Amino acid sequence: MMLRQVWMIAGAAATLALLPPTAQAQAAAANPDSSKGRTVRTDAEKLAADKIVLVGDSTMAPTSGWASLFCAHHVKSSVACLNLGRGGRSTRSYRQEGSWDIALGEAKVPGYRRTYVLIQFAHNDQSTVAERWTEMGSEFPANLRRMVEEVRAAGAMPVLLTPLTRREFVKGKLNNTLEPWSAKVRDVATAMKVPLVDLNAASAAAVQAMGPEASMTLAQTAPNDTERGAARTGTTLKPRPAAEARLPDVPTTADGPRAQFQRKFDYTHVGDKGADLFAALVAQGLAKAVPDLRSQIAP
Template sequence: MIKPLLLATTLLLTPLAAQARTAPVAAPEPAPFKSAKIVLVGDSTTAVQGGWGPSFCGKHVTSFIACINLARGGRSSGNYRSEGSWALALYEIRSGGFSDTYVLIQFGHNDQPGKPGRSTDLATEFPANMKRYVDEVRAAGGKPVLVTPLTRRQFKDGRLVDDLGPWAEAVRKVAAETGTPLVDLHALSMAAVQAMGPVEAMRLAQVPP
């Protein structure tokens, strides 16, 4: 009885053993590629043509980090949203595949009075808009970073005119209230442009094509 049983077992298992030897072994799944993404949101001082965004993305961000510049000229914290640009930014923030998505947000230039369709009230609308951006970035899974507005190159009696100071201060206050990281570009650029002086600073002006 034992020999026939062993023979039957051998005949049954031999094809299975052969299959096990010849079947390809599935390769282990590769580890996910961990890469961060940076999304730039703002006005012309950040935008592709004439802003600091291209240099930032092209020279100061490594190839392991995606950098997307969605800033647009002539935009304020109000009309950037109302025209639909913010909806595009939210799409980028929500898209998967990245370990972290940082969103740098800079407005102020076009929020100032005298710009129909763009201006926002400094005491109410502007800080509320900036806070809403922060809240929505976080709700979409991103990490907001507020940026104070880049200074203008306007001098009077050899001193730089700080006409954007109140808007920069409003951004600082929102950052403090919401616990949001802050890049004080206004203070940094004020110091740099003042040190240059009016003649040297004018070399930074965008030359028409």
């Protein structure tokens, strides 16, 4: 009797294997003992997961910066990648409003093999808006040093990034107004032995190679004819006021999503093409700066 049962089971398994995939699924569903015919079960190995927390301004934030596409296209699924970039923030206002506390809280979350906090500021430190601006010579680097110290105290690894270049040109040459601020970031990184991704240098080289007109394609939306005509002469115009340069809001419904992203043409923020380009530059720079992440970052 036992031998006959074995033959019957083996015959049923062989018959199931000959069925097409859809019929196999139907036959398996009809059989309450779904473990028959499978390999001996083992347990999965424990995952050694890393975490990347991205801290910065609008050139990092969703829809206006590079960081969301960095998370989407350049890190493996074994890396938790969190974009905390927020538009209009400086090293001062990001802390004052409480966003830095949120970032430190994320840095302290247990369960990860290593946690990295990537920090990129300067655009709004350079601003004249009352709640944003910082003094470049002492206050800005002091704010960065404090961030580095607090990330390390939280048990995570800080990584400093120089700010993404703007795409403004004068007589065919990129007017990289953020280079002096980038120098301060490099100084802090050197003095505190912090890994550095020199995004300003890499992005400036890429934008200069494209030139004033072609680099307009990196923006969130297309320029108008006047802006394009000026770029053809080699000198870009001043950016239009946001109210004039922005696209209309996306239509919403009463029971649907209502949040809006400001999408406009300017020489600072990026659309998907720009985000793809600059996210790839960050991936290359991060792999060089942090060798332990190379196996987790895609080109």
